[in-house]
Amino acid sequence: MDTDLVYAICQLNDIPSQRAVGLQLVRVGQDGAEIAWPIVIVRWGRQVFGYENRCPHHGVNLDWERNQFLDPNGIRLMCGKHGAQFELGTGRCMDGPCKGESLTPVPLVVLDGDICVVGVQLAEDAEDEEFDAPATCDEEA
Template sequence: MADVAYVICALNDIQSQRARGFDLAVIDESGEEKNFPIVVVRWGKQVFGYVNSCPHHGNRLDWEREQYLDPTGLRLMCGKHGALFELGTGRCSSGPCRNEHLTPVQLEVIDGDICILGVTLAEDEDEDDESGVEA
């Protein structure tokens, strides 16, 4: 069975070399709805996604609203402790959780849209099943 891909936003909604956060709701293994905050980084035509949670203490990465990158714009930065994470791998290169990793989120660009795969998003029950794109 093919994974269902849910559109998060258009690729062009995030400028290249920028990051944007999304607060999603997913259905977990027990069928319960739970909060699922993610951060999406765009680098040209590539996108990288991670759960918006620092491995050090679980704090959100954004240090101000929609501020995820360090001052150089080359790494994700935890706003709580200043840990720095590589964009392509999520590995902590500096800080209290050095060599730990952000939890990756499976993203794919489909027809110009950034889509998330590998999760079941919670949706309003009266929405049609056509909101997901078959990948």
């Protein structure tokens, strides 16, 4: 992972605490090809956790409706298709058909109030588009 690569994708305050939002990014593969990269970001106070928006059970998106990622208690990520539940801080499946498996983490840091992806090359156009479009973060999650 190249930790010199840092892309601001959203402001911390764009995501309410104890909420999760999905973003559609585009990363650059090792061959230079652009790859769609849907992610989910969970904010818990000043902490953020990021995962690819893909359940390890069948590879489906976690959200059953737009930006609906958390279980009814709001304490775990939940797959809308099969009900698998994942720990917020580790991405590990605690209940459901993929128990013991984990979500794929997305390396995030908070710098100067911005949530940033670290070590992953994003397509420049997508990065600019996402940073200008945190309306996905502003909407009720």
